Amino acid sequence: MKGMTVIVKKTTQLIAGIVFLYGIYIILHGHLTPGGGFAGGVILAGSFILLILAFGSDFMHLLKEEKGSTIYENLAILAFLLLALTGLLAGGKIFFANWLPHGTPGELVSAGFLPLYNIFVGIEVAASILTIFLALVIFKEEILK
Amino acid sequence: MMNPLIPLLVAIPLAGAFLTMILGRFITGIPRYMALATLLVLTFISFWLLVEGGTASSVYTLGGWEPVDGVPIGIYLIHDGFSALVLCIISVIGLLSVTYSISYMARYTSENYFYSLFCLMIAGMNGVVLSGDIFNIFVFLEISAISSYALVAFGVEKNELEATLKYQVLGAVASFMVLFAIGFIYWSAKTLNIADIRTAFSEGGYGINYILIQILLLTGFGLKAAIIPFHAWLPDAHSSAPSPISAMLSGVLIKAVGIYVIIRLFFNMFEITEGMAILITTLGALSMAVGVLLAIGQWDLKRLLAYHSISQMGYVIMSAGIGMILMARGLRSEIAALAITGGIFHMLNHAAFKGLLFLNAGAIEYAAGTRDLRQMGGLAKSMPFTSSTSLVASLSISGIPPFNGFFSKLIIIVAAVMGRFYFLAALAAVVSIITLASFMKFQRYAFYNKEQGKIGKEIREVPVPMLLSMITLAAICLLLSLLVLPGIRETVLAPATEILMDQAKYSSQITGM
Numbered sequence: 303m304k305g306m307t308v309i310v311k312k313t314t315q316l317i318a319g320i321v322f323l324y325g326i327y328i329i330l331h332g333h334l335t336p337g338g339g340f341a342g343g344v345i346l347a348g349s350f351i352l353l354i355l356a357f358g359s360d361f362m363h364l365l366k367e368e369k370g371s372t373i374y375e376n377l378a379i380l381a382f383l384l385l386a387l388t389g390l391l392a393g394g395k396i397f398f399a400n401w402l403p404h405g406t407p408g409e410l411v412s413a414g415f416l417p418l419y420n421i422f423v424g425i426e427v428a429a430s431i432l433t434i435f436l437a438l439v440i441f442k443e444e445i446l447k
Numbered sequence: 448m449m450n451p452l453i454p455l456l457v458a459i460p461l462a463g464a465f466l467t468m469i470l471g472r473f474i475t476g477i478p479r480y481m482a483l484a485t486l487l488v489l490t491f492i493s494f495w496l497l498v499e500g501g502t503a504s505s506v507y508t509l510g511g512w513e514p515v516d517g518v519p520i521g522i523y524l525i526h527d528g529f530s531a532l533v534l535c536i537i538s539v540i541g542l543l544s545v546t547y548s549i550s551y552m553a554r555y556t557s558e559n560y561f562y563s564l565f566c567l568m569i570a571g572m573n574g575v576v577l578s579g580d581i582f583n584i585f586v587f588l589e590i591s592a593i594s595s596y597a598l599v600a601f602g603v604e605k606n607e608l609e610a611t612l613k614y615q616v617l618g619a620v621a622s623f624m625v626l627f628a629i630g631f632i633y634w635s636a637k638t639l640n641i642a643d644i645r646t647a648f649s650e651g652g653y654g655i656n657y658i659l660i661q662i663l664l665l666t667g668f669g670l671k672a673a674i675i676p677f678h679a680w681l682p683d684a685h686s687s688a689p690s691p692i693s694a695m696l697s698g699v700l701i702k703a704v705g706i707y708v709i710i711r712l713f714f715n716m717f718e719i720t721e722g723m724a725i726l727i728t729t730l731g732a733l734s735m736a737v738g739v740l741l742a743i744g745q746w747d748l749k750r751l752l753a754y755h756s757i758s759q760m761g762y763v764i765m766s767a768g769i770g771m772i773l774m775a776r777g778l779r780s781e782i783a784a785l786a787i788t789g790g791i792f793h794m795l796n797h798a799a800f801k802g803l804l805f806l807n808a809g810a811i812e813y814a815a816g817t818r819d820l821r822q823m824g825g826l827a828k829s830m831p832f833t834s835s836t837s838l839v840a841s842l843s844i845s846g847i848p849p850f851n852g853f854f855s856k857l858i859i860i861v862a863a864v865m866g867r868f869y870f871l872a873a874l875a876a877v878v879s880i881i882t883l884a885s886f887m888k889f890q891r892y893a894f895y896n897k898e899q900g901k902i903g904k905e906i907r908e909v910p911v912p913m914l915l916s917m918i919t920l921a922a923i924c925l926l927l928s929l930l931v932l933p934g935i936r937e938t939v940l941a942p943a944t945e946i947l948m949d950q951a952k953y954s955s956q957i958t959g960m
Contacts, residue, residue: 369472372468373469373472376465376466376468376469377469379461379465380462380465380466380469383458383461383462383465386458387458389510390451390454390455395451396449396508396509396510396511397451397454397455397458397507397509397510398454398509398510399510399511400510
């Protein structure tokens with residue numbers, strides 16, 4: 303897959319960062335506003351996919367990228383599971399217990415574990431959607447070879 | 448105090464799956480031991496819960512969300528007599544399949560993907576069995592179904608891909624039906640918790656959707672359980688998968704995500720109506736009879752076994768249906784209890800002997816390189832352990848005493864006669880005889896033919912891990928017949944029957960009313 307013209311590349315470079323930041327915003331405000339880990343993660347993956355589409359697959363080392371995103375995906379799930387298990391070990395000894403202080407509702411740092419869960423769900427969704435995209439691209443390139 | 452082991456049954460295989468993926472990238476050879484360790488822990492936990500739980504059932508609320516005014520909020524995990532048994536067969540067959548895979552899967556590449564998907568499938572099935580609300584049943588159903596699609600296609604040859612495509616299309620239809628039914632339930636009952644749905648339905652606030660919901664759920668989970676009109680995917684998928692996966696699919700998956708959920712929902716969620724009970728009994732009897740007739744003409748060994756799975760699951764569905772009819776008529780509850788006990792017992796037995804038969808088929812394929820019965824012959828001499836364990840399994844599935852299949856079929860037939868379903872009792876006996884005939888064909892062509900087959904190479908017995916799991920399963924086939932003894936039956940099978948018969952108890956333990 304070849305890259306696109308200079309105009310597209312430059313515009314994508316400008317936009318991708320903003321899209322990425324917006325994804326982070328959605329994830330971090332998951333417990334306050336609509337959206338959350340899943341929606342934000344999809345936006346994060348979108349910014350990566352924009353870059354790959356604009357610059358073409360020979361620019362990026364796709365196989366290496368795919369390995370990295372798979373590892374992030376697995377680590378995010380494990381971290382999520384560990385957070386859930388902390389509830390079993392500490393606090394009320396209940397799986398998924400929200401034993402951190404809840405703070406004042408409406409503030410960014412509040413609601414105990416929910417922002418943390420959202421962050422890891424965000425990483426997980428971003429990494430897995432990117433992995434699926436990369437797997438399809440790599441598969442097509444291997445067929446064309 | 449809630450039992451902290453219950454959520455671990457889902458958390459451990461999930462953690463095992465993803466740890467396998469990460470560690471398997473850096474250390475070769477570790478995935479198999481990770482999976483083995485995961486399944487060992489699961490087996491220990493599930494038996495501990497079975498022994499410790501006894502007749503009591505325990506409810507686990509994730510995150511500690513207690514019911515508000517008797518309305519359950521949050522996610523509930525429920526461990527009772529029935530789910531305890533299914534959890535045990537999931538872990539035991541899973542453990543033995545992993546042991547078997549250590550040698551069998553050495554011929555395939557991508558070992559870490561295999562064991563990771565295997566653990567994911569286990570996590571999904573444990574989740575389905577434990578979950579107390581219908582939407583989480585759907586979520587875990589999808590986890591186990593999607594990993595099993597990938598596992599069926601693991602050989603990536605033409606046959607496997609065709610089988611998995613068929614399986615995926617029909618599986619997607621089934622999931623759609625289930626989701627559609629869940630939507631209808633949420634619309635009319637305003638809740639997703641099984642116990643709460645029951646309360647809402649029994650107050651009469653459901654209207655015309657009730658029958659539609661039942662039919663949709665029966666179709667959706669019937670597709671997963673491969674009851675006869677919905678069986679088309681099963682023979683392909685179960686025969687194309689690698690053999691340990693066939694053993695898991697046939698031995699456990701169709702029970703955990705199909706039969707278990709059907710029985711659980713129709714006994715504990717819906718009011719039992721006679722019409723629905725007759726429909727379920729008819730479907731069960733139909734798949735019992737048609738499955739065996741389709742099986743007897745097969746020459747592909749694994750296809751033959753797959754068709755027998757349909758037929759044997761028919762026994763389970765039919766006996767549960769007989770129990771439902773008797774309960775709907777409100778008479779002779781002890782016979783209904785007998786029929787349900789027979790069904791559950793047969794489900795356990797089928798997991799043992801069908802798992803063993805698929806492992807045997809895998810061993811023959813491993814040693815001789817063929818699944819065609821006509822090309823085998825005289826294997827009894829060169830493969831004594833495979834031959835003798837498969838004889839045990841064949842006698843079990845055909846219902847020959849003293850093996851386990853005899854006792855469960857006997858209970859089912861006795862219950863059918865006592866409930867005055869003479870035709871169904873006779874049908875069950877005839878099907879059992881045809882099963883015997885078709886397994887005599889298997890034994891004769893594979894093992895006891897005098898002429899050597901057309902394999903044309905020297906055949907040796909399979910490696911030790913494979914033998915170990917086959918011999919263990921053969922021993923389990925014998926040991927399970929002990930469940931029929933009065934003292935043991937009351938402690939193991941009776942709690943399961945009790946939770947299904949006592950409809951009010953299931954919901955009262957959750958809502959706390």
